[in-house]
Amino acid sequence: MIRSIRNLNRLLTIGRVLARHDALFLLEEILPVARFGSRLLRGGRAPVSAGRPGLRLAAALAELGPSFIKLGQALSTRADLLGEEMAADLSGLQDELPPFSPEEARRIVEEELGGPLANFYSSFDDTPVAAASIAQVHFATTREGREVAVKVLRPGVEAKFHRDIDLLYWLAEWAELTVPRIRRLKPVETVKTFEESVTLEMDLRFEAAAASELAENFRGDDNFKVPEVDWLRTGKRLLTLERVAGxxxxxxxxxxxxxxxxxxxxxxxxxxxxxxxxxxxxxxxxxxxxxxxxxxxxxxxxxxxxxxxxxxxxxxxxxxxxxxxxxxxxxxxxxxxxxxxxxxxxxxxxxxxxxxxxxxxxxxxxxxxxxxxxxxxxxxxxxxxxxxxxxxxxxxxxxxxxxxxxxxxxxxxxxxxxxxxxxxxxxxxxxxxxxGPEARVRETVSSVVGSLERLPRLLAETEKTYAMLVNQGLKLHPDTVKAIFPDQGRIRRPSSLLAWVIAAGLAVALYLK
Structure with missing residues (x-):
C-alpha cells in the first residue's frame, strides 16, 4: 500500500511533465484515465512542445532527468512497442545535462581513491569536456605524466534511479495485469533488462571491465583501438582511461x-x-x-x-x-x-x-x-x-x-x-x-569427449550406490512396496540386474543434481 501511494505521488509529478509536453499518451494504454488528464494537468495552458509524438515525448523525458533519458534511449529500441517513427524520434534523445561542480567532482575522486587528488594526478581540468546523465568527463595528467580522461559519476544519480526503477516495475506489473495483449512484450522483463543495464552503467568498474574485454578481443588488430584502463585510478564512481585523439x-x-x-x-x-x-x-x-x-x-x-x-x-x-x-x-x-x-x-x-x-x-x-x-x-x-x-x-x-x-x-x-x-x-x-560439416563433426567429437570424461565419475557413483543397496538395503515406504509388488506380502532382495538398474538411475539423478 505504501509503495502504491509513493508511486502514485511520483506518477502525478511525471504526469504533469508529460502533459506539459502533450506526451501523456505514454500512460494512456496502461491508465485510461490519463486520456482525460492532459488538459487538466496543464492547467488549460498550451503544450510547451510541438511536432510528432516521439519528439514531444523525447523533450518530456529529457526534462524528467537521468533515469528517464536512459529510459527513452532504451525505448528507442522498441519499435515493436512504440512504432518505427516514434522509436526513431527517441533515438535522437540527447544524453546531455548541465555539468555538476568541479568541487563535487574532486570530492568524489578523492573519496574513491582514498586520498588527496594531488597524490594521483599532477593536473586536473575543472572544466568537463562532456556532461551526460550518468557521469561527466574531465581531462587530467597522472603523476607519471600520462594524459588521461577521468569519468566521474554524477552525485546522487544512484538513489534517483532506484526510486524511478521501482515506479517502472509498478507500471509494468500493472500493464501485465490489466492489458493482456501487452504481456507478450514482457514489460516486467524489459524493465528488468533496463535496470540491469543502467545498474552496470552506474558502476564504472564494470565499464572498465567492458573496455578491457573489448581491448583483449581486438589485441593485435591495428584497425580498432580501445583506450587502456588505468585500474589504479578506477573505482565504483570513477574511471580513468588513456586519453586518445582522433x-x-x-x-x-x-x-x-x-x-x-x-x-x-x-x-x-x-x-x-x-x-x-x-x-x-x-x-x-x-x-x-x-x-x-x-x-x-x-x-x-x-x-x-x-x-x-x-x-x-x-x-x-x-x-x-x-x-x-x-x-x-x-x-x-x-x-x-x-x-x-x-x-x-x-x-x-x-x-x-x-x-x-x-x-x-x-x-x-x-x-x-x-x-x-x-x-x-x-x-x-x-x-x-x-x-x-x-x-x-x-x-x-x-x-x-x-x-x-x-x-x-x-x-x-x-x-x-x-x-x-x-x-x-x-x-x-x-x-x-x-x-558446415566440419563444424558439426567438431561439435559431435566435443560432445562425445565430454561424455567420456564424465563416464568415470558416473561409474564411481554407480558402484557407490550399488554398495549401499547391497549392504544397507533400499528402504521403501510400505505403500510403495504394495504398489510395486501387489501380489506379494514382502519384497525380495533385488536381483543383481535390478540393483544395477536402480543404482544407475540413482547415480544419474545424483550426478545431475
Missing amino acids: IPVDETDRLRAAGIDPVDVLAKAAEAMFKQVFRDGFFHADMHPGNLFIGEGGQLIAMDFGIMGRVDKRTRRFLGEMLLGFLSGDYRKVAEVHFAAGYVPADQSMDTFTQACRSIAEPILGRPLHEISIAKLLGQLFQVTETFAMETQPQLLLLQKSMLVAEGVGRILDPNINMWHLAQPLIEGWMRENL
Missing part, C-alpha cells in the same frame, strides 16, 4: 583533408561490427558518432563502454542464417530458422510466416543496394510478431538498435555503399566455419 567519424571533410578515405573507414567499421557480433558475441551497443573517432592511418578508436551487448553462439547462428536468408531472398529459410530457434511457436503456420517475411523484406531489399537497411528490416519484423505470438527477444532488440546506429554512421561515411554488403562475405565465412 577525428570524429562524422566529420568526413576533416577525414579527407587528413588523407583518410571514408570508404576505407567504412570497410573497417563493417569488419569491426562483424567481429564483435559474430566472432566474439560481445559488442559496443552505443557506437554513435560521438563515441567513434578516427586516428592516424584510419584506425577506429572506440569510446564510452557503458552500454555493451552480448549474444550467445546459438543466437549468433540464428542471426547469421536469418541475415543470409534475407540477403539471398530465401524467405522460407528465414521462417525455418525462426521456428527452429523457438522464436515463433510451433502451432503457427510456416507458410504464412514465410509470406510475412517476404512482405517485409521485398520493399526494403528491392531498393538500390546503398539504401538497404537491415536494421529497418529487423525492426519491421519485430512489429509483425504479434500476429504470430512471437515473444520479444531483448538481446536482438539491443542488437537491432546497434545496427541502426552503425548504418547511420555508414551512410555518413559514404551514402552509396551498404556496410552489410561489405560484411556479407565475412558472415558467410563465419557461417561455413560454424555451421
Whole structure:
C-alpha cells in the first residue's frame, strides 16, 4: 500500500511533465484515465512542445532527468512497442545535462581513491569536456605524466534511479495485469533488462571491465583501438582511461583533408561490427558518432563502454542464417530458422510466416543496394510478431538498435555503399566455419569427449550406490512396496540386474543434481 501511494505521488509529478509536453499518451494504454488528464494537468495552458509524438515525448523525458533519458534511449529500441517513427524520434534523445561542480567532482575522486587528488594526478581540468546523465568527463595528467580522461559519476544519480526503477516495475506489473495483449512484450522483463543495464552503467568498474574485454578481443588488430584502463585510478564512481585523439567519424571533410578515405573507414567499421557480433558475441551497443573517432592511418578508436551487448553462439547462428536468408531472398529459410530457434511457436503456420517475411523484406531489399537497411528490416519484423505470438527477444532488440546506429554512421561515411554488403562475405565465412560439416563433426567429437570424461565419475557413483543397496538395503515406504509388488506380502532382495538398474538411475539423478 505504501509503495502504491509513493508511486502514485511520483506518477502525478511525471504526469504533469508529460502533459506539459502533450506526451501523456505514454500512460494512456496502461491508465485510461490519463486520456482525460492532459488538459487538466496543464492547467488549460498550451503544450510547451510541438511536432510528432516521439519528439514531444523525447523533450518530456529529457526534462524528467537521468533515469528517464536512459529510459527513452532504451525505448528507442522498441519499435515493436512504440512504432518505427516514434522509436526513431527517441533515438535522437540527447544524453546531455548541465555539468555538476568541479568541487563535487574532486570530492568524489578523492573519496574513491582514498586520498588527496594531488597524490594521483599532477593536473586536473575543472572544466568537463562532456556532461551526460550518468557521469561527466574531465581531462587530467597522472603523476607519471600520462594524459588521461577521468569519468566521474554524477552525485546522487544512484538513489534517483532506484526510486524511478521501482515506479517502472509498478507500471509494468500493472500493464501485465490489466492489458493482456501487452504481456507478450514482457514489460516486467524489459524493465528488468533496463535496470540491469543502467545498474552496470552506474558502476564504472564494470565499464572498465567492458573496455578491457573489448581491448583483449581486438589485441593485435591495428584497425580498432580501445583506450587502456588505468585500474589504479578506477573505482565504483570513477574511471580513468588513456586519453586518445582522433577525428570524429562524422566529420568526413576533416577525414579527407587528413588523407583518410571514408570508404576505407567504412570497410573497417563493417569488419569491426562483424567481429564483435559474430566472432566474439560481445559488442559496443552505443557506437554513435560521438563515441567513434578516427586516428592516424584510419584506425577506429572506440569510446564510452557503458552500454555493451552480448549474444550467445546459438543466437549468433540464428542471426547469421536469418541475415543470409534475407540477403539471398530465401524467405522460407528465414521462417525455418525462426521456428527452429523457438522464436515463433510451433502451432503457427510456416507458410504464412514465410509470406510475412517476404512482405517485409521485398520493399526494403528491392531498393538500390546503398539504401538497404537491415536494421529497418529487423525492426519491421519485430512489429509483425504479434500476429504470430512471437515473444520479444531483448538481446536482438539491443542488437537491432546497434545496427541502426552503425548504418547511420555508414551512410555518413559514404551514402552509396551498404556496410552489410561489405560484411556479407565475412558472415558467410563465419557461417561455413560454424555451421558446415566440419563444424558439426567438431561439435559431435566435443560432445562425445565430454561424455567420456564424465563416464568415470558416473561409474564411481554407480558402484557407490550399488554398495549401499547391497549392504544397507533400499528402504521403501510400505505403500510403495504394495504398489510395486501387489501380489506379494514382502519384497525380495533385488536381483543383481535390478540393483544395477536402480543404482544407475540413482547415480544419474545424483550426478545431475
